Amino acid sequence: MAHADIGTKFLKKYNGTVNDSFQITGSKSESNRLLILQALYPSINISNLSNSDDTNLMQNALKSTEKEINIGHAGTTMRFLTSYFAVKPNSEIILTGSARMQERPIKILVDALRSLGAKIEYVKNDGFPPLKITGSNLTANKVKIDGSVSSQYISSLLLIAPTLPDGLTIEFEGKITSIPYIQMTLSLLNDLGVSTNFEGQFITVNPTQEIKNTEFTVESDWSSASYSYGLVALTENGKLDISSYKQNSLQGDSVLQEIYKEFGVTTTFNDHTITLEKVKNFTLPKRVEFDLVKAPDIAQTIAVTAFGLGVECHMTGLHTLKIKETDRIIALYNELTKLGATIEYTDETLTVKAFNGTINSDVHIATYNDHRMAMAFAPLLLKTNINIDDAGVVSKSYPSFWDDFERFQ
DSSP states (O other), X not given: OOOOOOOOEEXXXXXXXXXXXXXXXXXXXXXXXXXXXXXHSXXXXXXXXXXXXXXXXXXXXXXXXXXXXXXXXXXXXXXXXXXXXXXXXXXEEEEEOOTTXXXXXXXXXXXXXXXXTOEEEESSSTTSSOEEEEOOOOOXXXXXXXXXXXXXXXXXXXXXXXXXXXOEEEEEESOOOOHHHHHHHHHHHHHHTOOEEEETTEEEEOOOSSOSOOEEEOOBOHHHHHHHHHHHHTSSXXXXXXXXXXXXXXXXXXXXXXXXXXXXXXXXXXXXXXXXXXXXTOOOOSEEEEEOTTOGGGHHHHHHHHHHHTOEEEEEOOGGGGGSSSOHHHHHHHHHHHTTOOEEEOSSOEEEOOOOSOOOSSEEEOOTTXXXXXXXXXXXXXXXXXXETTGGGGGGTOTTHHHHHHTTO
């Protein structure tokens, strides 16, 4: 699905009050996992599905009768569908995506599936989409995989694991990254009645024919809430109510609650609504440090917040950002320096240096086909005029984002 063609979005500096309430769409991460499980176990019913492009693409792909399926920029969709179609007997499809998707590696997942007996061929370049997948019955039940790779590879394997005749044991080699996303997948399997065990370097999923739970309500997306956190942080006394959220969330990005305390933002739960409020007369720290290995998707929002507040910010655990919709570390460097920031970075770290100058005005922020670039920079409307190029890219995860932000312009 192509995103809405909004073109450049001009955000004029806003000097008004940030005080409002709205609901954010269901979690893309939860929605896409549940859609795969629903395809494997059709009795499942899902409410509050994400209305993001990625989730729409997943739904369309699962319903498609075409021989070639194009999932655009949707990385999660590509990885989850690779495993799904590998275990769908009597099917043969070409799974492809955008030019950027064809540059994003998938060899580790393909190698793991092949070791289980999957029939997958590369159509163009070895290690990258497009893939020709011939569905078959996988008979092996053990696989080794590098634990430091994208957790989406691991979740992709876990989602099909209970349908395998002998289940699946995954052995991790090296340090395991993005554990909250793995735990989200395991929690959803447990809710179905699937027995799992995650101990040390091993995950075991038992085979399951019948499931016990068929009703699921998707929690709203914490990654999408990060932009509201960024907005409130840049105010003097802003306050926003957003829903629907769970205090004991499966989503790793719920760590926002703790991280944004450093920027003076408190989080209060009232049923399924969270209230974000800026502490009045808050004294900012000179420097903050965050290890985001478990929540890399909020790095862009945090970097922009720190720059806007003039706080030095050092982030680690960012090694997976280089294989996202764009190389997010380089993208942050490029766009923040346009605004006047001084940035230092490596392949897995980024430091936004302390800044007490004037933020450059009327800068055009390139978004690189990356929804999070557009949304992370938007809160700077509280500091300066900015232009967000290719603003429609937000539809990938948060289609109503600009509608929600219109009230602050």
